[in-house]
Amino acid sequence: MSLPTDPAANLAELIRCPSVTPAEGNALSVLQGMLKALDGTVERPVFSEDGTPDIENLYARLSGNGPHLMFAGHTDVVPPGDASAWTHPPFAAAIANGEMYGRGAVDMKGGIACFVAALARYVEAHGKPKGSVSFLITGDEEGPAINGTVKLLEWAAARGETWDAAIVGEPTNPEKLGDMIKIGRRGSLTGRLTVHGRQGHVAYPHLADNPVRGLLPMLETLLEPAFDAGTEMFQPTNLEITTIDVGNPATNVIPSEATATFNVRFNDGWTAEALQAEIHNRLDVAAEASRLRPGRDTPVAFDIDWLGRPSPVFLTRDDRLVETLGASVEAVVGQRPQLSTSGGTSDARFIKDYCPVVEFGLVGQTMHMVDERVALADLETLTLIYLRFLEDWFD
Template sequence: MSPVLELTHDLIRRRSVTPEDAGCLPLIATRLERLGFRIEHLRFGDVDNLWATHGDAGPVLAFLGHTDVVPSGPEDRWASPPFEPTERDGLLYGRGAADMKGSVAAMVVALERFVAAQPGHAGTVGLLLTSDEEGVALHGVREVVEHFRRTGQRIDACVVGEPSAKERLGDLMRVGRRGSLSGTLTVHGVQGHVAYPEKARNPIHAFAPALAALAAERWDEGNDDFPPTSFQVSNLNAGTGANNVIPGELVTLFNFRFSTASTAEELRARTEAILRAHDVDFAIDWHLSGMPFLAPQGGRLRDVVAGVCRDLCGIDPEQSTGGGTSDGRFIAPMGAEVIELGPVNATIHKVDECVSLADLERLPDLYAAICERMLASRV
C-alpha cells in the first residue's frame, strides 16, 4: 500500500466528527517531527489545531486542511461502514475520503517528500490543520489566525486542500471565494384569534411583500471574477401549531453569498431599507462569517498551481470563485495569496463518500511540485 493510501486509511478509521480530532493531529505531528518540523499544538476551547513548519525564513508557503468530518448519517444506508476505508471499483470509500482526509494525507506525504529531497529549501513550508472546519468554525483557523497576529507569524501563500475538482483531478482550482453574510430576522406581530384579525397583527402577512421584494432585488451584477450576489432564505418559522391562532412572531434565516461588487455594510443597509419600506416591525441579528477574497491575476501561487495542473494532469484548469466557504477566508486577510486545489467533490457530505484511488495517488505529486516551484533550493 502506498504511503498516501495507507495514511488516508488510518485517518478515515478515526471517527473525527466535528469538532473531534480523534487522534489525527498527533499522528501527523509525530510523522513530521521526525523530519525536523517544528510542531505547535494550538488548542482553543474544545478544538485542536496543529501548526507544523520547516524552514526559518520567508516566503512562507502553508498548506491548509481539516481533520474533522460531518456525521455519517444512518450507517446502514452506506454500502460499507463509513469509518472503515473500503476500496472497490477504483474508488476509496469512507467518511472524509474526499473532504478532506485524502487531501490531508496527500499534503503530509508531499511535505515529507519535499523536505527529504530538499532539506535546505528556501523559505518556510508549513502545514496548518484544524478539527473545527465542518462545525461552527470558531476555535479553529479563525482563532489560529488571531494567535498568528499576536505572535507575528506570517503566511505569504496558502494552498487549501478542499475538494475542488468537478470530474477529474486538476480540472478546477478555486482562486477565490464569495463572502457569506447571514441574518436571523425576527418579525414582530400581535398574536390573536384568526376570527378577529382586526385585534391582531399577522407577521407572516406583514413580511410576505417584503420577502417578495428581497427575493426580486438585483443586489449587484457581479464582475469579471465573481457571479452576482445571491440572496436565499433557508428557514422560515411562525405559528403555534394551531390553525385558529394568528402568530405573534415570525423568525426567518437568510444568507447572502456576495461578491466584491458589494460590501457587507451595503447589503445590511439595503435589506433593512426594504423591510422598513414595507412597514415591517423587525429586528435582525447579523453574522458575517467571511469576506470575499481573490488571488490576483498574475499572482505567483495562482500561476504555479495552474502550471502544475497543466504539466502533471494535462489539463488547463478552470479558475473559479464558486462554491461555498472554506477556511481560506481566514487566511486571505493576513495578506496571503490563497488557492484551493483538491480531488473531485461530487460525493462530499453524502452517503458513500469516495475519492478516486488514481487521483489520490497523484495528489501528493501536485502538492510536492507546488513546493518545489514556490520554494526553490537556496543557492
C-alpha cells in the same frame, strides 16, 4: 522511520480516526506522527470560548531559509449519518473498485494525506526545502469555526510566524482533477427578519394582526429585483430564504410573530455593510407599503438581526502563487485549470488576511454524502501536483 510517501496509506490512517467535529478522534495525533517523521516541529494548541467546545489544533513547521509556504486544512469531519446506509463502514477506509470509502475521504483528509505524501517525496528526493513549509490544521472547520483557524492564525502570528503564500486543500474540482483552482470566495451574510403582529382567534381576525401578511411582501422585496448581475470574477449576488417560522402549533390561532432567516452570498461589488444597508432599505420600503389587515393605516413593524459575523468577499491576485500552481496542475494532468470564485466559504477567508491564498484539492462530488469516497488514482495525481508545485515554488 519511513517517510509517509504513500497518500493512500496516509489517508487510511486518518479516516480510521473518528474525528467528527468537535472531537479530535486521534486524527491530529496520527498527523503529528507523519510530520515528526519529516523532522518537523509540531505544536497542539487548544483554544476555548464560552458557549463553544474546546478545540485542539495543530501547527507544524519544517524550517529553512527562504519563502514560507503554508498548507491549511482540517481533520474534523461531518457526522456520517446512518452508518448502516453506507456500502462500507464510514471509518474503516475500505477499498473497493479502486476507491477508498470513508468520512473525510475528500473533505478533507484526502488533501492532507496527499500534501504530506508530496512533501515526504520532496524531502526524499531533494532534502529539506530551500524555505519553510508549515501545516495549519484545525479541528473546527465543520463546526462553528470559532476556536480553530482564526485563533490558530493569531496564535502563530503572535509567535512571529509570517507566510508568503498558502494553499488550502479543500476539494475544489467539480468533475475531475485539474478542473478548478479557487482564487477567491464570495462573501456571506446571514440575517433574521421578525415581523410583529397581534395574536388572536382565526374566527375573529378583526381583533388580531397576522404578521404573515407583512412577512410575505417583505421577503418578496428581498428576492426581487436582483442585487446585481455579477462582476468580472464573481457570480451575481444571491439571497436565499432558509427558514420561515411562526412558532405556532395551533391551527386556529393567528400568531403574534413571524420570522424568516436568509443568507446572502455576495460578490466584490458589495461590502457586508453596504449590503446590510441595501437590505434594510428594501425592508423599510416594503413595510411602509404593507399592512397586516386591510383598512388599517399602521405600517408593518419589524426587526432585523444579523447573525454571526459576515464573511468578507476576497480575491487573490498573487500572480506567482496562482501561476505556479496552475502550471503545476497543467504539467501533471495536461490541462490548465479554471480560476474560480464559486462555491461556499472556507477557512481561506481567514488566511487571506495574512498572506495570498488559493484552494486546490480533490474532486468534491461525494463530500458530506453517504459513501463519501475517493479514487486511489486521484490521490496519486494530487500528490504529484503538490510535489510539482513544491519543486517549482522552492526552485
